[in-house]
Amino acid sequence: MKTVNELNEIARKVRVDALRGIHAANSGHPGGSFSVTDILVALYFNVMNIDPENPKMDERDKLILSKGHACPALYGTLAERGYFDPEELLTFRKLGSRLQGHPNMELCPGVEMSTGSLGQGFSVAVGMAIANKIDKKPGYVYAITGDGELQEGIIWEAAMSAAKWKLDNFIAVVDSNNLQIDGWVSDVMPVMPIDKKFEAFGWKAINADGHDMQSLLDAFEEAKNTKGQPIVIIAATHKGHGVSFMEDVAGWHGKAPNDEQFVQALKELGCTDEEIEKYTGGDR
Amino acid sequence: MADAKKIATREAYGQFLVEYGAEREDLIVMNADLSGSNKTDGFEKAYPERFIEVGIAEQDMLAEAAGIAHSGHVVAASSFAMFAVGRGYEMIRNTIAHTNANVKVCATHGGLTVGEDGATHQPFEDIALMRGIPGMTVINPADAVSSKALLRQIFEMDGPAYARFGRSGVPAIYDESEADLIELGKGFTLRGGNDATIIATGIMVSKALEAADILKQEKINCRVIDIHTIKPIDSDLIKKAAYETDYIVTAEEHSVIGGLGSAVAEICAKRMPYDCIAMIGIQDTFGESGKPDELLEKYEMTTQDIVNAVKRLRSIDAPSAKR
Numbered sequence: 389m390k391t392v393n394e395l396n397e398i399a400r401k402v403r404v405d406a407l408r409g410i411h412a413a414n415s416g417h418p419g420g421s422f423s424v425t426d427i428l429v430a431l432y433f434n435v436m437n438i439d440p441e442n443p444k445m446d447e448r449d450k451l452i453l454s455k456g457h458a459c460p461a462l463y464g465t466l467a468e469r470g471y472f473d474p475e476e477l478l479t480f481r482k483l484g485s486r487l488q489g490h491p492n493m494e495l496c497p498g499v500e501m502s503t504g505s506l507g508q509g510f511s512v513a514v515g516m517a518i519a520n521k522i523d524k525k526p527g528y529v530y531a532i533t534g535d536g537e538l539q540e541g542i543i544w545e546a547a548m549s550a551a552k553w554k555l556d557n558f559i560a561v562v563d564s565n566n567l568q569i570d571g572w573v574s575d576v577m578p579v580m581p582i583d584k585k586f587e588a589f590g591w592k593a594i595n596a597d598g599h600d601m602q603s604l605l606d607a608f609e610e611a612k613n614t615k616g617q618p619i620v621i622i623a624a625t626h627k628g629h630g631v632s633f634m635e636d637v638a639g640w641h642g643k644a645p646n647d648e649q650f651v652q653a654l655k656e657l658g659c660t661d662e663e664i665e666k667y668t669g670g671d672r
Numbered sequence: 673m674a675d676a677k678k679i680a681t682r683e684a685y686g687q688f689l690v691e692y693g694a695e696r697e698d699l700i701v702m703n704a705d706l707s708g709s710n711k712t713d714g715f716e717k718a719y720p721e722r723f724i725e726v727g728i729a730e731q732d733m734l735a736e737a738a739g740i741a742h743s744g745h746v747v748a749a750s751s752f753a754m755f756a757v758g759r760g761y762e763m764i765r766n767t768i769a770h771t772n773a774n775v776k777v778c779a780t781h782g783g784l785t786v787g788e789d790g791a792t793h794q795p796f797e798d799i800a801l802m803r804g805i806p807g808m809t810v811i812n813p814a815d816a817v818s819s820k821a822l823l824r825q826i827f828e829m830d831g832p833a834y835a836r837f838g839r840s841g842v843p844a845i846y847d848e849s850e851a852d853l854i855e856l857g858k859g860f861t862l863r864g865g866n867d868a869t870i871i872a873t874g875i876m877v878s879k880a881l882e883a884a885d886i887l888k889q890e891k892i893n894c895r896v897i898d899i900h901t902i903k904p905i906d907s908d909l910i911k912k913a914a915y916e917t918d919y920i921v922t923a924e925e926h927s928v929i930g931g932l933g934s935a936v937a938e939i940c941a942k943r944m945p946y947d948c949i950a951m952i953g954i955q956d957t958f959g960e961s962g963k964p965d966e967l968l969e970k971y972e973m974t975t976q977d978i979v980n981a982v983k984r985l986r987s988i989d990a991p992s993a994k995r
Contacts, residue, residue, distance in 0.1 A: 512742075512767060516742065519739065519744070
């Protein structure tokens with residue numbers, strides 16, 4: 389178990405790893421990666437029953453990143469957790485890399501499901517939770533979606549299914565940054581109120597601050613104590629969190645920083661001059 | 673041809689599930705509100721704890737199927753061909769096939785003989801869509817015996833498959849004793865003959881045999897081949913028929929665009945009467961991350977690849993060169 393301060397420091401490193409990968413690739417999705425980072429770090433370091441030495445452990449908890457485009461944050465988290473060397477992030481999106489532009493379960497250790505086409509990972513995760521019920525396995529299944537992703541119809545088909553099966557081993561997290569490619573979610577196609585919608589579908593809904601580790605840990609604790617129904621944690625987040633010029637700007641959904649922006653972002657993420665020198669020297 | 677009793681291939685599918693469910697405890701059957709029609713109701717009755725009803729939600733059924741399969745099960749996901757493939761295409765492509773999930777998409781009510789329900793329920797494009805997906809096995813059996821024989825083979829195999837069955841009764845093509853001879857990926861030559869070949873699939877196989885009978889009376893001896901496996905297709909058998917019989921007629925309950933006719937034409941056009949066509953493009957595989965130019969090079973889609981293809985074809989002795 390890590391302290392809140394330790395988790396925050398890990399999340400900072402994950403953001404740096406993710407940004408280095410995106411900068412080296414000169415493509416990728418920083419906005420959604422930075423909004424989901426704290427959620428991933430809380431899960432992989434304090435909440436989930438996993439073993440990087442034994443990624444296929446039978447009774448493990450599973451996480452499906454349904455918003456697969458945010459994989460730089462997932463790769464950074466897996467790397468910091470020990471699944472592979474963080475330097476491998478520099479191969480992100482390059483020909484022959486295990487770290488594909490969207491997560492590939494057959495290539496990358498720790499990735500439970502190949503995702504990228506929105507909505508489907510959530511439904512796959514429901515299937516995994518059903519299988520755990522049928523097979524009487526103890527593992528929890530976690531699925532992270534974006535709030536824009538809730539516009540996909542399959543989400544609500546799967547939401548009905550999870551309630552029918554009373555999947556109290558299924559914990560969904562909505563990374564609710566209120567931004568999607570074309571603008572504010574509330575303008576493009578409103579999905580609020582998310583909690584009321586899921587409650588109407590038979591779920592337990594918990595609201596949390598997605599950038600406050602204690603709030604996230606408390607929400608996961610409450611989720612695990614819920615019996616007889618699936619749980620959704622609506623984590624209020626900001627796209628691009630941690631880098632001032634990316635924060636709450638839709639334009640940072642899917643583009644890489646230029647060299648100048650990269651240095652500025654590394655500074656804001658607390659990198660030392662030595663680190664910045666190292667990261668800007670070898671990457672390009 | 674065996675006796676004239678007609679059985680729909682969907683009935684054979686239902687019977688197979690019940691029989692196979694007794695052998696394999698890891699078999700899960702999923703259904704989207706059509707259990708009476710797609711004949712999964714027998715399995716539901718026999719093994720209710722392994723039957724999953726998702727309601728009218730094909731997309732969710734297919735993605736959940738992948739999740740269940742990746743948790744260590746083999747899954748039969750059942751609906752009508754129109755909805756399983758039409759609505760579910762992208763789930764099958766990205767979530768089942770791309771992850772090599774052990775899901776068999778078993779679709780009944782394929783083709784025109786859905787009948788009275790009309791155009792919205794008659795899929796003519798499902799085989800084209802499924803055979804375009806890398807790694808997908810596609811079967812379209814002609815009768816009950818071949819349905820059960822092929823179902824067993826796709827369920828014993830690890831990975832995704834698409835199986836298409838019909839609504840209406842069809843005559844038996846094979847005797848029970850022939851079941852062991854029906855092999856996934858191998859066409860079955862039902863009649864010998866060298867005047868022409870009729871290559872058929874699904875319900876059209878019985879009609880091909882009837883047509884061969886009529887033509888025989890006119891002293892035209894037709895070869896008749898059942899292509900029950902659309903992918904991987906038996907290209908050797910088709911090539912041989914094309915060389916030996918000069919003429920080929922294909923027969924399928926599916927659009928001629930992208931189905932059996934196209935598959936046969938691809939084989940013949942590329943290789944008959946000599947290698948006269950090369951096809952530049954994605955050669956039946958998934959993509960990956962990389963820079964656009966790197967990817968075009970890796971997948972042999974550059975200008976030089978086109979040049980090489982022209983040169984390669986020109987190096988082959990064409991009949992006109994011999995004249």
